[in-house]
Every structure is written in C-alpha cells, then in structure tokens.
Amino acid sequence: MLTRRNLLRTAAAGGLFAASSALLPAWARSATAGNKGIFEVSGNAFDLTVGHSAVEIGGLSGHAITINGTLPGPLIRFREGEKVTLKVTNTLDEDTSIHWHGLLVPFHMDGVPGVSFPGIKPKSTFTYEFAVPQSGTYWYHSHSGLQEQMGHYGPLIIDPAGTDPVQADREYVLVLSDWTFEHPHKVFSRLKKDAAVYNFQQRTAGDFLKDARENGLGATLADRASWGAMRMSPTDISDVTASVYTYLINGHATEDNWTAIFNSGERIRLRIINASAMTIFNFRIPGLPMTVVAADGLNVQPVETDEFQIGVAETYDVIVSPTRARPFALVAESIDRSGQVVATLAPEAGLVATAPLLRERPTLTHRDMGMDMASMDHGSMAGMDHGTMPGMDHGAMDMAAAVPQGHDHKMGVGVDNVAMVQVSRIDEPGLGLESVPHRALRYSQLRSLTPNPDTRAPGREMEIHLTGNMERYMWSFDGVKLSEVTGPILFHEGERLRVTLVNDTMMTHPIHLHGMFFDLVVGDTDHKPRKHTVIVKPAERLSFDVTADHVGDWAFHCHLLFHMHAGMMQVVSVLPRNAATGADDPHRDHTPSDTPVSDDPPPKEAPMTGMSHEGHR
Amino acid sequence: MTRAQMIAMLVVLSPVTAAPAFAQETPAPGSQAETYWDKDEFKASQDALKKEHGGGTNYMILADRFEYQSGEGSPALLLEGQGWWGTDENRLWIKSEIDYDLDTSSFEEAEVQALWSRPIARYFDLQAGVRHDFEPGPSRTYAVAGIQGLAPYWFEIDGAVFLSDEGDLSARLEAEYEFLLTQRLVLQPSTELNFAAEDVPELETGAGLSTAELGLRLRYEFDRQFAPYVGVNWKASTGETADFARARGEDTETLSFVTGIRVWF
Numbered sequence: 028m029l030t031r032r033n034l035l036r037t038a039a040a041g042g043l044f045a046a047s048s049a050l051l052p053a054w055a056r057s058a059t060a061g062n063k064g065i066f067e068v069s070g071n072a073f074d075l076t077v078g079h080s081a082v083e084i085g086g087l088s089g090h091a092i093t094i095n096g097t098l099p100g101p102l103i104r105f106r107e108g109e110k111v112t113l114k115v116t117n118t119l120d121e122d123t124s125i126h127w128h129g130l131l132v133p134f135h136m137d138g139v140p141g142v143s144f145p146g147i148k149p150k151s152t153f154t155y156e157f158a159v160p161q162s163g164t165y166w167y168h169s170h171s172g173l174q175e176q177m178g179h180y181g182p183l184i185i186d187p188a189g190t191d192p193v194q195a196d197r198e199y200v201l202v203l204s205d206w207t208f209e210h211p212h213k214v215f216s217r218l219k220k221d222a223a224v225y226n227f228q229q230r231t232a233g234d235f236l237k238d239a240r241e242n243g244l245g246a247t248l249a250d251r252a253s254w255g256a257m258r259m260s261p262t263d264i265s266d267v268t269a270s271v272y273t274y275l276i277n278g279h280a281t282e283d284n285w286t287a288i289f290n291s292g293e294r295i296r297l298r299i300i301n302a303s304a305m306t307i308f309n310f311r312i313p314g315l316p317m318t319v320v321a322a323d324g325l326n327v328q329p330v331e332t333d334e335f336q337i338g339v340a341e342t343y344d345v346i347v348s349p350t351r352a353r354p355f356a357l358v359a360e361s362i363d364r365s366g367q368v369v370a371t372l373a374p375e376a377g378l379v380a381t382a383p384l385l386r387e388r389p390t391l392t393h394r395d396m397g398m399d400m401a402s403m404d405h406g407s408m409a410g411m412d413h414g415t416m417p418g419m420d421h422g423a424m425d426m427a428a429a430v431p432q433g434h435d436h437k438m439g440v441g442v443d444n445v446a447m448v449q450v451s452r453i454d455e456p457g458l459g460l461e462s463v464p465h466r467a468l469r470y471s472q473l474r475s476l477t478p479n480p481d482t483r484a485p486g487r488e489m490e491i492h493l494t495g496n497m498e499r500y501m502w503s504f505d506g507v508k509l510s511e512v513t514g515p516i517l518f519h520e521g522e523r524l525r526v527t528l529v530n531d532t533m534m535t536h537p538i539h540l541h542g543m544f545f546d547l548v549v550g551d552t553d554h555k556p557r558k559h560t561v562i563v564k565p566a567e568r569l570s571f572d573v574t575a576d577h578v579g580d581w582a583f584h585c586h587l588l589f590h591m592h593a594g595m596m597q598v599v600s601v602l603p604r605n606a607a608t609g610a611d612d613p614h615r616d617h618t619p620s621d622t623p624v625s626d627d628p629p630p631k632e633a634p635m636t637g638m639s640h641e642g643h644r
Numbered sequence: 645m646t647r648a649q650m651i652a653m654l655v656v657l658s659p660v661t662a663a664p665a666f667a668q669e670t671p672a673p674g675s676q677a678e679t680y681w682d683k684d685e686f687k688a689s690q691d692a693l694k695k696e697h698g699g700g701t702n703y704m705i706l707a708d709r710f711e712y713q714s715g716e717g718s719p720a721l722l723l724e725g726q727g728w729w730g731t732d733e734n735r736l737w738i739k740s741e742i743d744y745d746l747d748t749s750s751f752e753e754a755e756v757q758a759l760w761s762r763p764i765a766r767y768f769d770l771q772a773g774v775r776h777d778f779e780p781g782p783s784r785t786y787a788v789a790g791i792q793g794l795a796p797y798w799f800e801i802d803g804a805v806f807l808s809d810e811g812d813l814s815a816r817l818e819a820e821y822e823f824l825l826t827q828r829l830v831l832q833p834s835t836e837l838n839f840a841a842e843d844v845p846e847l848e849t850g851a852g853l854s855t856a857e858l859g860l861r862l863r864y865e866f867d868r869q870f871a872p873y874v875g876v877n878w879k880a881s882t883g884e885t886a887d888f889a890r891a892r893g894e895d896t897e898t899l900s901f902v903t904g905i906r907v908w909f
Contacts (some may be wrong), residue, residue: 061685067740122689127677134676134677135677135680135681139693140693140694141686141690141691141692141694141897142674142677142690142693143677144677144680144681144689145682145685145686145688145689146650172696216702216703217868218903219704220702220908221868221908223868224868224869225868227827227828228827229824230824231825231826231827232824232825232826233822233826252797255797255798256796257796258767258794258796258797306775398758427825440763440764440765441732441766442766442768477765498767498794499763500768501732503698508697508698508699509693509698510695510696510697510699511698511699512694514671514673514674515674517673530812532761532786578676579676580673580674580675580676580677592696592697592700593697594697594698594699596697596698598674600673600674600676602673
C-alpha cells in the first residue's frame, strides 16, 4: 500500500535518479525528468555518433558503446515516404554499423557488414540515404561484433503519410533490453566453456525429492533418466540469465523506477521494442488489459490481451486506457523467469508501482524436445539414432499430412537433436504462458489491418531447420554454421515462396529476415500478420509466405546475439529476374512437386516420416 | 607461329577473356553489394563476417583439482588440470597431472599430455598426441589416443590408451558425475582406473589393473568458475603393482582427506 510517507520517500528517490536520467534523450526520460509522452516529429536529417560512454545502470557505473552518448540511443522519427539522410560517425577504434531493423531500405543501405556494405571504418563517417514505403514502430542497432550487447541500439518511429489509424492521447516508447557489466566477448567465451554457466535454476536434489513426493519415486527416476539419456536439461531456457543481466526499460533498471504518466480516461499508446541481445520477455501490466494494434511496425486488427511474449527484435504497439488513477506496473519478465524489470505507469510522477513477485520458472517438456510420443508407438524409440533415421531422406512423403516431411540437413557434431514430432505451436502463447490465469497473446490471433499485398499461392516451398548443440554451444541453420556455408539461400525476384522453419532445438529462437516482410501462415486468410521477426518455439514447425520483391543480399539469422555469433546466420540472395540460377543452391530442389501448398498451418502433430506408425491409434 | 595458328588461338582464348567481364556485370549471389562499394574492402568484410559467425577461436584453462592431501600417506599437493585452445572443429588440448610429496619434497608423479582434439560425435571428441612422464622413475614418452566427452546420463568420460617409447601398452579410464545438491553445492564422485598390458618393473607396474582411485568431493560454486571443496580420495594398487609397492615397504592402499579449489577461466 502506498502511504503518504512512502510517497514522500519515493519522490526523494526519484530526485536522486533525475541526475542520471537528464543525460537521456527526452523520449527515454522518466516522468520525474519531464517526459510527458508527447513527442515532436524530428525531420529527415540525422547526425549520429557512435562512441564509448560511461553509463549508470541501477546505481552502478559501466562502460557502454552508445549512439550520441546515451543508452538507448536517440529516437529517430520521420515521415513515411520522405527521403532521410543519416550521417553516422564512428569514433571507435573498431568497425561499426547501423542496421535499420524492419525497414525496407535498398539492400546496400541495410547496414550489415559483409552482406550489404563493408562496414563503417574507425574514425570515419558513413551516410545512409533512403526513403521507405512504410510506417510504424521499429528500431536500429549495430550489426558489428557484439556491440549491440553494449548499448548500441535505439528506437525508430515512422509516422504514416496519411492519418494514423491508431489514435492516442499520449504515447511512450518502451525499449526493453538486457545489460551486463561483463564484456560480451567474455560472456560468449564463458558459454563456449560451460553452456550452463549462467543457469542457476537447474534441477537439484531438492527438486528430485519434491517430484518424488508428488509423482512417485519411479516416475521421477524415469523422468530424470529420459533427460539424462539425451544429455539435455529441462531448465535450459535462457543461455544468459539475470545472474549476470540487469534488465532495462528505456535504460532504467527497476530501482531507477522509470515512470510514464497519464490522466485517467486517456488512450495511451505504448510502443514496445525488445532491443535485448539475448532476452525474450513476457510483458504485462497487471490489472490493465492491453489492446494490441501493431506487430513488428505494421498495424493489426485490434486484439485485447493481458500478456504477450516478445522475442528479441520484435515490436508491439498496444493501447491502454486506465480508468483508475493509480500506479500500474509495466513488467518485462525474462522467459526463464530468472529476473524482470519493472517500470511505473502512474497518474503523477514520483509514484512507484508494486512489482509483482517473480513467477515460478517454467520447465521444458518432451514436447519441446520434439519427442512427444503420447499419441505414437512408444516402441519406435529406436528411431532416435540420427544416423539411421530414414526420415532424414528426401522423397519419402508417405504421410497424409499436407506438409512435406523429411529434410536432408547436415547431421554433424553441431546438431544435438532432431525434432521427431514437429508440431504447429502458432496457437500457443509461448513457454510458460500456457497456464497463466489470464489471456496471453498467440500469433494465431493476429490479423493484418489491411489485406495482404500479394495473395498469390506460393510457387515454391523451402524448409530450413534451426539446429544446435547446447553442450558445445554451436548454433546453425540446417546444421551448417555461417562460417561453413558454401553459398547463400536463393530467392528469385518476383517469386512467391513459402519458407517453413523447423526448430530442432529445445530453445526458443526469434528468427529475423532482413529486407522483406513475410506473411505468417496462421490459417486461410488474406489478412495474415506481416512480420520481420518470428519466434519459433522448441520443436515447432512454422511457415511464412514471402514475396521476393527486393533484389539484393539480405541477412537471415537468429536474433539471439550469441546464437548468431556462434553461426546461426545465413544470407538470402534475391536474384534479379534475368540472372542465371546458382548451381550450388542447396534448396533449389525443395519445390514440393506433389504436395499442394495449403494455407492451413501444419497439423498439430506432424511426425516425421520414417517413424513407425503401427500401433498409432 | 603462323598467322592461322594465331587466329585459332585468339578464337579459343576469347570466351575465356570475356568471362570475367560478364562476371563483373552480374555479381555472384551473396556478393551483390560488390557493385556499390570498393570490391576488396567488401570482400574483406565478407571474410570477416564468416569468420566471426561460427569460425571463432576460444580457449579454456581448468584446474579441476588443486588440492592438499593428508591422511594415511604422506601429505601431498596435487594438481590435475587441462586446457584447450582452438575452434569448434580443431583444438589443442593439454592435460597435466602433478603429485608433489611434501614429506620428501619430491615429485611422485609429473605428467603432461599434448593432444589434438576433434569432435567425432555430438558429445565426444577424439584425441591424439603425446604424453611425457617426468616422474615416476625413468622418464617416458608415450603416444596417446583417446576419447573424451559426455556419456548418456551426464557422465564425464575420459579414456585413453598409451604406447610408450619402450613399447609398453597401457590404458586409463576416468569418469566423473555431478550431483547438484543445491544450485551451488555440488557433490562429485569420480574414479580413475589404470591398466597395463604387461609388467614394467622399471615403473613398478604389473600387468592388468594396476591402480584404482575413487574420490568424492563436495564443492561450493561461488560462481561457476571458482569453487573450493573438501573430500576424500582412496587410491589402491592391485595385483603385481601392489607387490612392487609392498616390496618397497609402501602401503597398497591410501585414504586421504583433501581440501582444494576448482577453478577455470
């Protein structure tokens, strides 16, 4: 309860932190430092300087790589269709870059060193110039080394050329991120040595006793044995956890109490951006329903919810309309629930919302391992031997399911698991949110506000597996790290194709395709949600349709920074219409000649071919 | 060369010389940005991109056991550690075991291995290289072949065979397991078995199982990298190796209490 004395005390604390937040750009300042949630449009020429800065996080000082000296960087805001010029000066001693996440720029302006340009050399200035045919909430960040983890990111808003279908009295940008006082190279290097180095939520002897009491000794032993046999851990959810991270909202830790103010009855637009390096968040405002109006920058048909999981690099715009004049907690909790960051939405500055307690950590199940044999023949477990899995071969399409089964990706030492039972999880809210006592957003609820621009049926289908070896901390697509790939994935200008992602790992991966929006296959509709980043859940089989209309080379990767750094990245090359097709395209034969492409998501249970089905009832 | 020959040669060469010009107009997939930037600079960034995403080099240095042993035998200091350096695919792997007797101020055992390590399965590396024993007895050099990795049910396994420069064949098997009593309190049982193919009197080793060791260590991980521990270690020589020990008037079995730290970086 907030007493008058508490109010006074927190007001004093707010004053204490005002000094540090004065260094922040206006949009990221707390209400105590004058942010009223109303911005001005900033024009179309921007000067950005990348450099080293000292920052204060939760009362401690750290070293960051920043844009214009602040963490997060400045809000870049301009109008749809206008030509913008962004001059980026690199004052570092190393290369840098800025990638405009989700923006449909010409590919040589996309800002990925080694894919779209050579990078920005130390002590030099690079000028980006483009006009984009889109509006909404986006962000920008470094694509060089691990700079993104050190603070090199900021929000970007494009105002629509016409009237915004989303009207609000105030708006706030919420940039969620993860901060560590350790150098990111050290963090990565520790993961390489011991992949569980940051996991302090493992199952212990105490958990064993508790489970044995609840489920019986035999069942508990069998459970431990099945995980042990696979050498996998059901608590392997986040590689980097709150044991080394401080989670931030607009550069503020929980104790900094970033505050947004409102007047009762107002419509407030929150533009939520997950700019983390490694943290997928669950976002909620206890006691206040949210109406999702945009996803990844593009408007969606309004859908009301109480919580959503936001993958790294995703953005959501929500409208909230608090009618009671009391403080609300803006809560971003890490997916493994090792930590959270809380900010305040209050009728006046100086209040502190009550932070909810951390909820119990979720654990993975055999379904996440792609081994949910509940409806299958248990005797077929012999199929676990990867080398002899007949399903790994092409051509065997004896399944009645309307999706091509089987895939011929590399089964090297970098692949520790193959999802035997691939499932559509598009109608699930994400790990740990299945059983919350309120509404949680599912991708299947999203519908684009406007009809999809290209409703052709895909002429070609491609399957890409998300693969990895947690123990060795190796991550890849189709078992091949970027350091080992022999050629890019080929798209052809003008073609409509379906990309099916299969997550063979037990981790949740936010997958990002540069340069084009893709239409998430959520059912038979011409209002598919259009996204630039999509969460692929463990053992999930998910499809999107995409029109290859932007010629050029585009990065395609897992947006968990250290997964990308470990190799989970590829280049998608959209070739001009008249170009000769590459002879070494490993995906060129993936056209499913016999299988019609359907708009229905893959069936709930889609076992791989080659599995024994006698005994399947 | 006749005029006709020259013309014929030009005809043959012309498609070859024309090819690079064509390649410049349509850059290779994945290199389309070449047309916008300095070609060499872009190529350098492409190479860096590939190397940086999955091609990196890492290292680890682990002092698994750095401990003081006391009990039935004479007090001793033991260092058992390993380290590696390299990529995911190829690593230089160094292992060392040093046992120093504090009563006699001498090395009971001093051994170093330098191995090349390569993953051969999801959880196992194949290792090959050399081992040199400075102590005990006359120094020996061995050729080594082994596997190291994680067996089902989370057993850490290290097994190797050794062939000495004298032609003696021996083998060693080590296994460890970790029970998490809490998130930071870890109980680690371990075992080491040494085998010899024949008697080697100079090394006081008999054929068959020569020595066996069992350990139980309880450590507290302040963080994962730094953990002090206490424990017990039981070591026994068997068969003819035990006879050699008895002949020297030594115990064939020793039980030690150990205090040490496990640290990696």
